[in-house]
Amino acid sequence: MALAKQSGPLRIRWSRPLPAGVRPVKLTVTRDRAGRFFLSVLVEERIEPLPPVFLRDGGAPKAVGLDLGLAALVALDDGEKVDHPRLLKKYGAKLADLQRSLHRKKRGSRNREKARQEIARLYALIGDVRRDALDQLTTRLVRENQVLVVEDLSIASLVRSPKGKGRRRKAGLNRAILDASWGELFRQLQYKCAWYGRTLVLVDRFFPSTRRCSACGVIGPKLDLAVRGWSCGGCGAEHDRDVNAARNLRDEGMRLYELVASALPPGRAMPSIIRASEMPDVVLTA
Numbered sequence: 001m002a003l004a005k006q007s008g009p010l011r012i013r014w015s016r017p018l019p020a021g022v023r024p025v026k027l028t029v030t031r032d033r034a035g036r037f038f039l040s041v042l043v044e045e046r047i048e049p050l051p052p053v054f055l056r057d058g059g060a061p062k063a064v065g066l067d068l069g070l071a072a073l074v075a076l077d078d079g080e081k082v083d084h085p086r087l088l089k090k091y092g093a094k095l096a097d098l099q100r101s102l103h104r105k106k107r108g109s110r111n112r113e114k115a116r117q118e119i120a121r122l123y124a125l126i127g128d129v130r131r132d133a134l135d136q137l138t139t140r141l142v143r144e145n146q147v148l149v150v151e152d153l154s155i156a157s158l159v160r161s162p163k164g165k166g167r168r169r170k171a172g173l174n175r176a177i178l179d180a181s182w183g184e185l186f187r188q189l190q191y192k193c194a195w196y197g198r199t200l201v202l203v204d205r206f207f208p209s210t211r212r213c214s215a216c217g218v219i220g221p222k223l224d225l226a227v228r229g230w231s232c233g234g235c236g237a238e239h240d241r242d243v244n245a246a247r248n249l250r251d252e253g254m255r256l257y258e259l260v261a262s263a264l265p266p267g268r269a270m271p272s273i274i275r276a277s278e279m280p281d282v283v284l285t286a
Ligand SMILES: [Zn+2]
Pocket: 213, 214, 215, 216, 217, 218, 232, 233, 234, 235, 236, 237
């Protein structure tokens, strides 16, 4: 591939191969803060929805509840837990180093500008690694399930800032990296559900997904963030904190999904996103 006013073809590192048999409609060249050039190729490609997944023939749509958290990036209602991409472990020290060195450089100097670019390049790399790691996960979740349920993101409530002055900087970095992972996971689920004919249900963040017993429905006392497991005072069930939350999310999400399905005119497809906070009260309480 070559661009106008260029003598030879470009050296390109493809993020993914161009789909076979498509013609580029538009090319855009951009440059990010790290000084990297990007060539975006817009192609016309028809994305076919995946066949729907039901529990059995004619049964309920297959659903998964996803609890996003700190201990695990995501816990599934079947007990599976997916780790955070090891970004902080891999790049945290390097990033802190670069930031320290940036602060030692004189304002307005060329060296400072160089250090700034190096940091921007590292951030860009972290973003790429994160995107790739989450891509596999979200593709699998969307393939295997018809309905995906998450809590409407309110990251601020998930992360408490640790006490102590010296830890603040590291905690800030830690937090930025976690926040970005949840945000990216959410973004990918949203567009993949739209592409492949799935439904993403966002449960209201005030729904007591952690305190509710997924076995009997009793709502227990507030749990400290450090408590990883508990047993229900109502039915005695033993719960893993995050898996229990994921089960509650799945059940609440399916309740909302069925409400929307029953209100839909016949023949209309289910929406790719259902947001509890945007549903009219009439439907919710019906
Ligand atoms: Zn119970």
